[in-house]
Amino acid sequence: MHVADAPHLRVLRLLRDEGPVSRAELGDRLELTRPRLLAEVERLVAAGLIAEAGMAASRGGRRSTLVELDPRLRFAAVDLGASSIDIEVVNGRLEPVATYRETADIRSGPRTILHRVNELLHKARTDGAYEKLDAVGIGVPGPVSFRDGVPVSPPIMPGWDRYPVRELLAREHGCPAVVDNDVNIMAIGERHGGVAHSVDDFLFVKIGTGIGCGIHLGGTVYRGVDGCAGDIGHIQVDPNGPVCSCGNTGCLEALFSGSALARDAIAAARSGESPALAERLAAAMNAAENQDDDEQSEPAITITARDVADGAAEGDVTCIRLIREGGRRVGGVLATLVSFSNPSMIVIGGGLAQLGHVLLAEIRSVVYRRSLPLATGNLPVVLSELGSRAGVTGAAVLASDTAFEQAS
Amino acid sequence: MHVADAPHLRVLRLLRDEGPVSRAELGDRLELTRPRLLAEVERLVAAGLIAEAGMAASRGGRRSTLVELDPRLRFAAVDLGASSIDIEVVNGRLEPVATYRETADIRSGPRTILHRVNELLHKARTDGAYEKLDAVGIGVPGPVSFRDGVPVSPPIMPGWDRYPVRELLAREHGCPAVVDNDVNIMAIGERHGGVAHSVDDFLFVKIGTGIGCGIHLGGTVYRGVDGCAGDIGHIQVDPNGPVCSCGNTGCLEALFSGSALARDAIAAARSGESPALAERLAAAMNAAENQDDDEQSEPAITITARDVADGAAEGDVTCIRLIREGGRRVGGVLATLVSFSNPSMIVIGGGLAQLGHVLLAEIRSVVYRRSLPLATGNLPVVLSELGSRAGVTGAAVLASDTAFEQAS
Known part of the structure; x- marks a missing residue:
């Protein structure tokens, strides 16, 4: 059984999340008695955490003082x-x-x-x-x-x-x-400032260079016994799949991630299967040749998720296929995790979130088809709002x- | 942030789990001041929840009264x-x-x-x-x-x-x-009286008629947003597998569960592939013929997990194969769930736990091979101690x- 956080934490978080508040409103919102609130405020002012910020507009009686987090907090x-x-x-x-x-x-x-x-x-x-x-x-x-x-x-x-x-x-x-x-x-x-605002039970799936999952349960992060909960990139999804950087074969991120997508996109460009990607690869190689080669940088990955997303937007069928196949892989793993953990939202973030709605549609389709109906009855699968922030x-x-x- | 449970809950649970305790020891164990403890005890006696149970052995000073849960509690x-x-x-x-x-x-x-x-x-x-x-x-x-x-x-x-x-x-x-x-x-x-005693983060996997998973995280049951967390029986493990009772194909419990195992065992008995199972099927059919057929019961499943376990113990290769294949299926799903949730123990229970160590060995082998090494470094996979209780x-x-x- 869990009880509410200590009063000083609730005061400080409210001021952090909502800005200056009058003492009167603070007492009402946190259901603290007046003497209790005054003691807390006094203590937090003395600790240099909060400060007075002028008078609030009158609510009929005496005007109440506004308090805010100390402006010097960093x-x-x-x-x-x-x-x-x-x-x-x-x-x-x-x-x-x-x-x-x-x-x-x-x-x-x-x-x-x-x-x-x-x-x-x-x-x-x-x-x-x-x-x-x-x-x-x-x-x-x-x-x-x-x-x-x-x-x-x-x-x-x-x-x-x-x-x-x-x-x-x-x-x-x-x-x-x-x-x-x-x-x-x-x-x-x-959860603080994005699409999962105030959602207590959700999965945040990052698809970037690798793949990982942040697990929010009951309002807090679940980290697991060794701190590695959510490490879903090395779940085996195809025993006959490519070898992964971890040494196993067919891991999720060996099949779909920033590096896997670049690998597949370059192959599709070279084979001529994808005109859109072939064009971008040629342009990228020209740019590289014209670059000052004094630089000691490693050769850049010459096609990125952005190129695949742009190719898909132009209707290139190979680009669309690559995104859909990736979405299907991720969706298959997420269907399992939804049946297991019954969350109320899935947020997709990381660099590959820029593949956008083609990716999202495929993930949704697999999750909704394969998980328990009860668990997907009201389960939004959405893109991160904050992106790289x-x-x-x-x-x-x-x-x-x-x-x-x-x-x- | 979570704080400790209320004092009365801690008193009652301690008496439930450990039996009669002296007032002095109760105060020490729960770190309650003497007046606070006396007030709690008095209140719980008045509520008919606890009772006095004679005097404790002396600890040097005055002898302390033993308290226990009221003997009439049911x-x-x-x-x-x-x-x-x-x-x-x-x-x-x-x-x-x-x-x-x-x-x-x-x-x-x-x-x-x-x-x-x-x-x-x-x-x-x-x-x-x-x-x-x-x-x-x-x-x-x-x-x-x-x-x-x-x-x-x-x-x-x-x-x-x-x-x-x-x-x-x-x-x-x-x-x-x-x-x-x-x-x-x-x-x-x-967790109360079995192998997971005082373990905070563990998965209890029931393999019976169907398959399900109890999830204990941070010391409490995690039930999910709609109460269906842990419903892992309908995770798709083989798109080309048999049709499941839920209408999808290749669900975990369509491939391995009490009913799936009975189905596969009867097939192996009928085809003659398994001498041990053929013998048991014949015996079961004889017994059924000799039974009073006034009974309106449905025809019983004539071979059970027990028969397969016995056949395996006798060295019947088909029985051993059936158990190993099932263990491999369950292990594959558990490997995913271990990577996701990083628990500190997995307990296998339900009717098919009687398949015993052949099953356990196969599950362990797949989980240890396929999950993140960090997550399996210290992860016991054990059989339920309480069984049907x-x-x-x-x-x-x-x-x-x-x-x-x-x-x-």
Whole structure:
């Protein structure tokens, strides 16, 4: 049996999510007695978390004072991808005051990557984004022990296993830090400010370089016993399928993911099966030849999900087929997970969400046909609203929750 | 964020699970101050839930009074199967004081079945098992709205959809009642008194007439948004497989379940492929011919899982193959669910658990090979300890929890 969160958490979250509120309304909304509320507010003002913000409009009697989160509150939100660093410094209402995005290879290892994260955060301070951080939240592309604040055996992150990410960030910035899986923070972000707003039980499926699933049950993230719940990319969907990076054959992400789609699209371009993709491959190769070859970058993947999406929009049958086949694979796995977990919504995010409605239609069709009717009677399958901002948004939510919890 | 249960619940559960305890030890164990504990104990004595039970052995100072659950507390636990009614009347410590088990076809409908349940419970009172029931817990073989206390679109229970099971039982017996899915109560039972004792995150997989899964996450049953979480029997595992009772093709339980195994075993007996099964089929048919044919019963399934288990034990290769193929099918689905939910234990129960270690070995082999290594590093896959008593045990736990919660 679960009871409501502590009053100070409810006050702080309400101000974060809705902005300045009068003391009178705060008491009504949180069903706190006046003395209890006054004590909480006084304590949170003293702790530097909330501030007075003028008078509210009269509700008939004496005018009530507005309170808001202290305008100086700052959280750092970091979303590490396989090949990117996304950072936002946000205020108490989680509005960005500084944003940085750059490419970075997660395989460079934790020293290099975290050093760069710290550099960017210190630059944000020099740029005037903050004086002091109140918490840092970070998402990484692999399994995480949430309790210990470390990655655990992350397959695509050599050198990161049990690296003390939380401890080092906390020490560097003198504030609490929190580490989670990248898909979990995307799910948290989408629930805070996206299409899953206030939905308690949903699955967030990220289809990007790899495939993963954030699981929200009963209003909180379910992380599993070892922190690897939702790692659905290596579910075997075809024993005769291609070999996966994990060494098994026929894993979901070996059949459909950013890299699998690029592989299949390049093959379709080269064979001439797809005129739309052949044209794009030729253009991409021309562009590459004209590029300055001093650069030490690896050869880029020359056809991306965007090209396949554009080809499909032009009516190229191979592009449509590639998307549909992928949707069918993902849909088959999701049908199983829907029968198992009976969620109230499925959100599709990650880079391949840009394949849009052809993908969505195919996923829906398989899920609705194959899952238990009772479980799909009212089950929206929708695209992420926040797109590439889902991760940093969720990291900011986690950071603020962590700071608020430590204020007890 | 979750906080601890209310003190009265913790007192009552401790006395239920451990028996008489001294007031002094109770205070220590539950970390309650002496005045707080005394107030709780006084209140629960007045409510007729606990009683004094003599003096404890001295711990050096004054001797402390023992308290225990009131010896007159009685809960009724009912487990409805597709073709059976199991009832236990238990005392506060959930020890059976009366037990009834009989065959009954769930398709007879709710009036007939619940009428018979009530008759058996009234008989128990006449037999002296109780004066008054404190709560009734019942499990049914289909999806349930736990909140509303009604079955919801149960596929094998015609006439039961939204039938007010909880309300009718509560009215009939003048006490709170609680309704849940049969697999959920088995999982609860196994966690209370079986192999999953005190395990917070585990899957209980029932392989009987059909297949279902009880999901225990973070210490409580996860039921899903519509109450049908864990309904894994209709996951499609082979698009070219046999037609299932649900109308789809290749569902898990169309390939492996009590009825699927009987079908395959009879075919193997008739074709002569399996000498062990042919012998058993002949014996069963002889027995049927010699039976009084006045009985209006349907023709019994003449070969059961028991026969296949015995044949395998004798080394019959077809029996071993049938069990291994079934284990491989179940293992494939479980590998997916392990990657998704990262539990700390899998318990196999239901009638087909009697296939024993050949089945278990095959399930383990597939799960360990196909799930994420991190998720299987420490994942026992074990047989149910409580066997056919898992359901009534769980129903008794639910009944007692319901009575205790209403005592607040």
